[in-house]
Amino acid sequence: MTTESVFTGLKVLDVASFIAAPAAATMLSDFGADVIKIEPPGAGDPQRMLSSVPPSPRAQANYGWHLANRNKRGMVIDLKSPAAVGVLKRLVQWADVVITNFPHGTREKLHLGYEEIAAWNPRVVYADITGFGDAGPDARQPGFDLTAYWSRSGLLASTRDAGAPPTVPVWGSGDYTTAIAIYAAITTALYHRERTGQGADVGTSLLATGVWATGTLVAGALAGGTPFELHDRNVPVNALTNPYRTADGRWFMLATSSAHWPALARAIGRPELRADPRFADIQGFAKNAAALSELLDTAFRTRPFAHWQDVLTRERITVGLIQTPEEAAQDPQLRENDVVVPLEGVSGLDYTVSSPVNLRGVPKVPARRAPDLGEHNDEILGELGFGPAEIAALRARGAIPGTTEAEAA
Numbered sequence: 001m002t003t004e005s006v007f008t009g010l011k012v013l014d015v016a017s018f019i020a021a022p023a024a025a026t027m028l029s030d031f032g033a034d035v036i037k038i039e040p041p042g043a044g045d046p047q048r049m050l051s052s053v054p055p056s057p058r059a060q061a062n063y064g065w066h067l068a069n070r071n072k073r074g075m076v077i078d079l080k081s082p083a084a085v086g087v088l089k090r091l092v093q094w095a096d097v098v099i100t101n102f103p104h105g106t107r108e109k110l111h112l113g114y115e116e117i118a119a120w121n122p123r124v125v126y127a128d129i130t131g132f133g134d135a136g137p138d139a140r141q142p143g144f145d146l147t148a149y150w151s152r153s154g155l156l157a158s159t160r161d162a163g164a165p166p167t168v169p170v171w172g173s174g175d176y177t178t179a180i181a182i183y184a185a186i187t188t189a190l191y192h193r194e195r196t197g198q199g200a201d202v203g204t205s206l207l208a209t210g211v212w213a214t215g216t217l218v219a220g221a222l223a224g225g226t227p228f229e230l231h232d233r234n235v236p237v238n239a240l241t242n243p244y245r246t247a248d249g250r251w252f253m254l255a256t257s258s259a260h261w262p263a264l265a266r267a268i269g270r271p272e273l274r275a276d277p278r279f280a281d282i283q284g285f286a287k288n289a290a291a292l293s294e295l296l297d298t299a300f301r302t303r304p305f306a307h308w309q310d311v312l313t314r315e316r317i318t319v320g321l322i323q324t325p326e327e328a329a330q331d332p333q334l335r336e337n338d339v340v341v342p343l344e345g346v347s348g349l350d351y352t353v354s355s356p357v358n359l360r361g362v363p364k365v366p367a368r369r370a371p372d373l374g375e376h377n378d379e380i381l382g383e384l385g386f387g388p389a390e391i392a393a394l395r396a397r398g399a400i401p402g403t404t405e406a407e408a409a
Helices: 020-030 046-052 063-069 084-094 114-120 145-151 173-196 206-213 215-222 258-267 271-275 282-287 289-300 305-314 325-329 332-336 377-383 388-396
Strands: 011-015 034-039 072-076 097-100 125-130 200-205 241-245 251-255 319-321 340-344 351-353
Touching: 011 020, 011 084, 020 034, 020 063, 020 072, 020 097, 020 125, 020 173, 046 063, 063 351, 072 377, 084 114, 084 377, 097 173, 114 125, 125 173, 145 173, 145 206, 173 200, 173 206, 200 206, 206 215, 241 289, 251 305, 258 271, 258 282, 258 305, 282 289, 305 319, 377 388
Parallel strands: 011 034, 011 097, 034 072, 097 125, 125 200
Antiparallel strands: 241 251, 251 319, 340 351
């Protein structure tokens, strides 16, 4: 890394697959960490294939792989090979942070359990992600964001309209949210190590972050609260927090409160409604929410969104256009705030999405392509002190592939 940033000099070993754990390593790489990603022989991390799996958008570039693995160096190691143990040990001794998401039981067989890792490097920050946590009957069950984060947590059951069956949410969204949680755990542990000199064992689960995302509803259930029915935009619990459609077919989210009712009544050209007794207090808004929803529906259908955005903004009423992902990708607000950033080294993919963590005045490193399969094997083995004869022996014993993907090309 040539750009000095917060984690320049920090060494991270990413022994994980799919999205959540690798994406946390990517967040560290955004701030300058040297991340080595370990993949199994053959096809490597299954994440390499996800850009071509429906419902991922069809594209020539492997955008999902570069999103979750940019700025890393890549190795292929067969962790099932006895000869790989010595390589893994040197990598762990090199590292400040080790990230994994192998299930309990499997990780120990691969010499990736915390006790063994910490014995090799007592100062290491060991970070892991599971589907359902470390304890309980499902601790060893595999979990994905669709099953553990969305389905088990209560989030998916609550994120639908009345009468509608559960749908398939934006896949990967729970993974990227969980990546932020494990990133936070790692940085907390690094601060702990800075103060005490001691390593740490940190982790989270897809279930835990899903429940955190559903926190208001789960906390309400813990308090014995009575839940509202699922949302029905025609008979909403609160018509002032509801989606509406405009004359040009666009949908927007209205997010206001009864305190702004006089301004909203003016904005829709119905100032007389300010004195309507149905909307005199919070109880009235709740009791007459269906009538108010119909009233607002009728008003908003008369003009295009641009009109309503202008009028409502002047009245300091909060609205948000419901954009498609394609529209969001072109939203100038994203580029102005470095939410979308240039990506170096990928044909047909000029931009990617940056992580949401920023330190003002502290640069992130430029986003560069993710590694080819086994691209840096010999380079890293040399840095770890393996000589040419030892590397050849590792190949002969099956610990690493005979040739890298780059060499084969």
